[in-house]
Each structure stands twice: as C-alpha cells, then as structure tokens.
Amino acid sequence: MSGALGKKIKVGIVGGTGYTGVELLRLLSQHPNVELTAITSRKEDGMPVAQMYPNLRGHVDLCFATPENAALDQCDVVFFATPHGVAMSQAQALLDKGVRIIDLAADFRLQDTAVFEQWYKMPHACPDILADSVYGLVELNRLKISGASVVGNPGCYPTTVILGLLPLLEGGKALVDTQHIIADCKSGVSGAGRKAEVATLFSEASDSFKAYGVAGHRHHPEIAEQLSAIAGQPVGLTFVPHLVPMIRGMFSTLYLRILPEALDTDFQALFETRYVNEAFIDVMPPGSLPETRSVRASNQLRIAVHRPSPGQLVVLVIQDNLVKGASGQAVQNMNLMFGLPETTGLEHVAVLP
Incomplete structure (x- = not known):
C-alpha cells in the first residue's frame, strides 16, 4: 500500500472549518506520510487556512476551496468533518475514483438504517455502501479497518x-x-x-x-x-x-x-x-x-x-x-487503511498545565 511503500498519502478534508477539521489539519500537517492536498469550505472559498487558524501558520499552505474545485477525486483518502448526511451524499462518486473515505459524522456508524433515520431525521442515501463500511474503533475492529474502503469514525x-x-x-x-x-x-x-x-x-x-x-x-x-x-x-x-x-x-x-x-x-x-x-x-x-x-x-x-x-x-x-474522540482516532484509522503503524503521527504528549 502507498503508506507502507513510502509514497505520500494524498489527503483531502471536506468541511475543514470546524474543531474536528482543524484537529485533523494539526495532526496531518505533522504526519510524515501525508500530503495535504485539498480542504473544502463553501463559505470560506479562497481563504488561506492559516488565516482562520493561525496555529497552522508555517505548517499548512492550503486555501479553502469549494468541493467542486478541490480535486477530491485525486486524493487517496478523504476525511469528512461535516454535518451528518454530507458524506453519504458524496461517497459513491469518490469510491468510483478509488478514493477511500473516513467519515467523522454518523453516516456510517449505525448499520440499522431505520435507527439512523429515527435519530438523524433523514433517509440513508447509500445503504449498500453502509453495509460494506466498518465501524472505526481500532481496538475492536483492527483487521476489518485495514481492508476497508469506508470507515465510520465512532462518536466521542x-x-x-x-x-x-x-x-x-x-x-x-x-x-x-x-x-x-x-x-x-x-x-x-x-x-x-x-x-x-x-x-x-x-x-x-x-x-x-x-x-x-x-x-x-x-x-x-x-x-x-x-x-x-x-x-x-x-x-x-x-x-x-x-x-x-x-x-x-x-x-x-x-x-x-x-x-x-x-x-x-x-x-x-x-x-x-x-x-x-x-x-x-x-x-x-x-x-x-x-x-x-x-x-x-x-x-x-x-x-x-x-x-x-x-x-x-x-x-x-x-x-x-x-x-481520540474524533480526529486522532480518524488518523489512527487512516494509518491502518494504508499499511502504516497506527501510531504514526499520533505520539504527541498531552499538554500540561
């Protein structure tokens, strides 16, 4: 796989203006096997990421772009740090291009579509993809995650x-x-x-x-x-x-x-x-x-x-x-999906005080 062979993993992030999005950027910008390729936001189209999040100055040179202009289909993996319902609406088109998906919302967490519709008040757009997705709790589903094309990142x-x-x-x-x-x-x-x-x-x-x-x-x-x-x-x-x-x-x-x-x-x-x-x-x-x-x-x-x-x-x-409750766990999943040690880019010591 690309990670194991030393080739950079091309990563896209859909919805990078929220807290999980900026955590993904913080972690991935220091990941030795990642090339940050695209990050989307309709509202902030054209704004440098570091202008919104100054902690990323000197680490992330990307600008936000609309999903249509972000070349997500050129990525190896796309993270969805978006509201519920977004990932499932775009999943098929990305999978058709060979792009893997890690969703930090709930679109691929619940296997029972009736329960999903009850709690999230929307029909599930791709039950066939859901059936093949993997719940991304590494300590429970490590082997399944390593071969997955779609991972539903667990809730916090x-x-x-x-x-x-x-x-x-x-x-x-x-x-x-x-x-x-x-x-x-x-x-x-x-x-x-x-x-x-x-x-x-x-x-x-x-x-x-x-x-x-x-x-x-x-x-x-x-x-x-x-x-x-x-x-x-x-x-x-x-x-x-x-x-x-x-x-x-x-x-x-x-x-x-x-x-x-x-x-x-x-x-x-x-x-x-x-x-x-x-x-x-x-x-x-x-x-x-x-x-x-x-x-x-x-x-x-x-x-x-x-x-x-x-x-x-x-x-x-x-x-x-x-x-661990969101973006770090998502990166842990990515590492497994691309044949990397799952600790890669994640061994940060906690911040005290």
Missing part, C-alpha cells in the same frame, strides 16, 4: 463507553449485568462544534454544569448497537451526557453490577491484559483517579478500574474528545 462518547466496557463483555460470557449498565458522561464545550448557539456561549456555559439529552441522545443507539454485538445479546443502557465548562476533554464514569459467577475475577488484571498491546490505551494503577488534563491534545485514552464493594465495579475513562 461511544469511544469512551465501549472501550471502558469491552473487556467485561467480549468473549461470549459477560462478567457484569448487561441489563443495568449506567454511563455517566461529561464533555467539554468543543464537543458541540464551532457553530454559534446560545447554550455554548461563554456566559451560558461557563461557571455551570448541566445534563442534556436525558430523554434520548444520538450516541445512545450507537453505543447500544456496538455493546450488543460485543456481548452477543441486547444490553440495557442508561446513558446521560453532561456539559462541563471546559474547552476540551471527556470523562465517562461507568457503573456496573458484577455477576455472582464473576465475583472472583481480578478486574484490574483483566483490563491490563486486554489492553497491554494497545498503544493509545493506558490502564492506570489500582486506585488511580484520572484527570482530563492528562490527555489534553493527545490521542491517549486512560482507564481506571475501581471496585468500591464486592458486587460493584466503577470504570473511569478519560480522553480528549477532539483527538
């Missing part, structure tokens, strides 16, 4: 919840009660995107803390679909997201009932063994209390396992919602 909340539960559910025998899983999750304001909305204004979000989507959130069916497939049975999930007054970061606390037959399990050892070879998952020492600042701007996800009582398990999971 699902990444933390699924990876926090994976060792407990896989292997055909769950160790916890799959009908009473509670995921209590918090995200920084950047998770809402760069669009202007009253709820994410500084005066609204700062000095406050609130739950949202309690009656239903789009990430719930995504999490439930993946967990049910892992466990081999439908799961019962209570998922409550919260908005916290920080720019970036995500903290998911998972509450679980240990099954009677699993009471003798060493859960710390279970997690350490499952993730020992995963470069971007850090199972912390017993008793650890992870902080979101320890993963800021990195592709690292950290897990701490606690057992406050013999029958209860609490799993703490943190990540940067814009990196």
